[in-house]
Amino acid sequence: MKRLPIFVTIIVLAAVATMIGLGIWQLQRAEWKNELLATYEAASDQPAISYPSVPVADDLPYFRRSSVNCLEVLAWRAVSGRNANGQSGWAHIAHCKTAGAEGPGAQVVAGWSRSSDDPEWSGDLVDGIIAPDSQHILRLVASEPVAGLQKSQEPSTEDVPNNHMGYAVQWFLFAGIALVIYFLALRGRNSAAAKA
Known part of the structure; x- marks a missing residue:
């Protein structure tokens, strides 16, 4: 050999x-x-937290309940999403001003509709669930929709790859x-x- x-x-x-x-x-x-x-699954049973102004990458509070005071809607973006019944359409995400001229801001999923047109909503206090956001790390998915929108599908750990x-x-x-x-x-x- x-x-x-x-x-x-x-x-x-x-x-x-x-x-x-x-x-x-x-x-x-x-x-x-x-x-x-498993940590994310347990988060839904934990008490609500303050919405983080600066998220810490090692300890992201995904799937925790929270609230955001949207002082003003600075911009909208529509992304493909589902409503609470699982129908396909558009999730409307408001880029909210949260504190002062240079505040950290927040992304708020205001609700769902079949149209991608921006809803008419200028902001208010919103309760919801913190979810991952591909552009801004975090977003709050409103528990109750605003501006005549329908309820968006709640965030699920099944959506985490x-x-x-x-x-x-x-x-x-x-x-x-x-x-x-x-x-x-x-x-x-x-x-x-x-x-x-």
């Missing part, structure tokens, strides 16, 4: 070790995400496939050498 190709073997083993390491890392991330989701276990399986499969390809190539190389 011919000697193993040292350079290629080192590269393949390094790649396989990296893929296995990434798979283990994703398993750790899956465990972390499951603990985080948790695909780390799938990624882990992929990395382990990639490592296994790389080893199979390496051994098949080695076998073909040895067969060709034996015929020569």
Whole structure:
């Protein structure tokens, strides 16, 4: 039997070790995400908190009850969303002024409608649930809609992606496939050498 190709073997083993390491890392991330989701699930049973003016990334109060005093609506954005009955349409998010000219502001999901047109609402005190926001980290989903809108679907932990276990399986499969390809190539190389 011919000697193993040292350079290629080192590269393949390094790649396989990296893929296995990434798979283990994703398993750790899956465990972390499951603990985080359990915390979020428990948040709905906890008392209401003050809406955070500056969210702390390590301790985001997602799914906690809170309230915001929207002093003035500075802008609107409409994003695809569902109402409390699960119908598709538009969730209307108000960018609210909350304190002074340079206050931190807040994003408030005022409600849902079939139209993307901005609702007529100038602001008021809003109670709701804190949810993730792709642009501003946090938003408050109003428990009772305003300005003639319908109630938006309440935030759910089911909307928080948790695909780390799938990624882990992929990395382990990639490592296994790389080893199979390496051994098949080695076998073909040895067969060709034996015929020569």
